[in-house]
Amino acid sequence: MWCQVSPLRTDDLPSVTEIYNAACHARESTQGTRPWSVKEMEEFLFASPSFESYTCVNNGSVVGWAALTRYRVREDVKHTAEMSLYVQKSFRCKGAGSALAYTLLNRASLLNVHCIFAMLFKDMPDSVSFAERKCGFSVTGCLPEIFSGSGRNYDLLVLERLIVPRT
Numbered sequence: 001m002w003c004q005v006s007p008l009r010t011d012d013l014p015s016v017t018e019i020y021n022a023a024c025h026a027r028e029s030t031q032g033t034r035p036w037s038v039k040e041m042e043e044f045l046f047a048s049p050s051f052e053s054y055t056c057v058n059n060g061s062v063v064g065w066a067a068l069t070r071y072r073v074r075e076d077v078k079h080t081a082e083m084s085l086y087v088q089k090s091f092r093c094k095g096a097g098s099a100l101a102y103t104l105l106n107r108a109s110l111l112n113v114h115c116i117f118a119m120l121f122k123d124m125p126d127s128v129s130f131a132e133r134k135c136g137f138s139v140t141g142c143l144p145e146i147f148s149g150s151g152r153n154y155d156l157l158v159l160e161r162l163i164v165p166r167t
Contacts, residue, residue, distance in 0.1 A: 003096050005103045008045060008053035008065060015062035016055065017041040019086050028127075029086070030119040030156055033149050044069070051081050051111045054103050056096040063091040066100035068113065079114035083135075101135045108163045115162055121147070122155035137161045 008016065021035040036044070045053045045067055053067035064087035071080040083104060087096045108116060118137060120127050131137040137159035145153035 003056040003058045003063060003091075003099055005054050005056050005099050008055050008067070010042065010046070012055050012062050012065070013038045013041050013045075016045075016065045016086075019062070019065060019088055022089070023086050026089075027121070027149055027154075028124070030121065030147065031084075051113060052104070052107055054100055056087070056091075056100050058091065058096070063088045064096040064100055066104050068104055068108065068111070068116065071117070079112060081108070081111075081113045081116050083116050083118045085118075097130060098134050101130075105135060105161070105163075109165050112165075113163050114165075115160060117161075118159045119143075119156045120159060122157050128157060128159075131159050135161065 017036055017038045020029065020041065023029040024031070024033050024035055027033060050070060051068035054065065055062045056064040064085070066083065066085040068081040068083055071082050085097060085100055085104075087100070105116070116137075118131060120131060122128075122142060128139070132139070138161070139157050140160045141158040143156045143158065146156050147154040
């Protein structure tokens with residue numbers, strides 16, 4: 001599959017929100033299970049301190065998106081980012097996620113990011129494997145039963161990748 005990775009624009013927000021909400025519905029998002037409005041997505045990606053966000057477009061349609069967002073708005077962690085990456089189910093394992101991840105990870109050192117972390121459900125081995133194999137993340141911890149949904153509690157894995165500054 002061929003896709004074009006480009007900086008996310010405000011007119012991409014409805015598609016980005018739809019992809020995110022589908023992931024929430026399928027319990028694939030560690031941000032929560034409640035669908036977001038386009039306005040909430042806009043605040044997350046544009047209004048809150050963020051590094052950069054990208055979309056992956058195939059035949060004129062947004063099929064995935066990824067973002068580096070600030071971990072916290074504090075001086076002592078200003079070089080730490082959380083990576084979010086979502087791809088429509090029908091476009092997974094076809095290169096869209098890899099293209100988005102490669103773009104973000106390539107840009108990280110230029111953005112003065114030192115550490116990128118991500119959180120994934122422990123019971124999603126394909127996503128964990130992707131983060132480790134394709135993105136160079138390492139599992140650094142587990143938060144047992146921290147996420148509640150569908151009447152159960154789920155473990156979240158914390159993954160990290162340190163970024164080597166470009167010289």
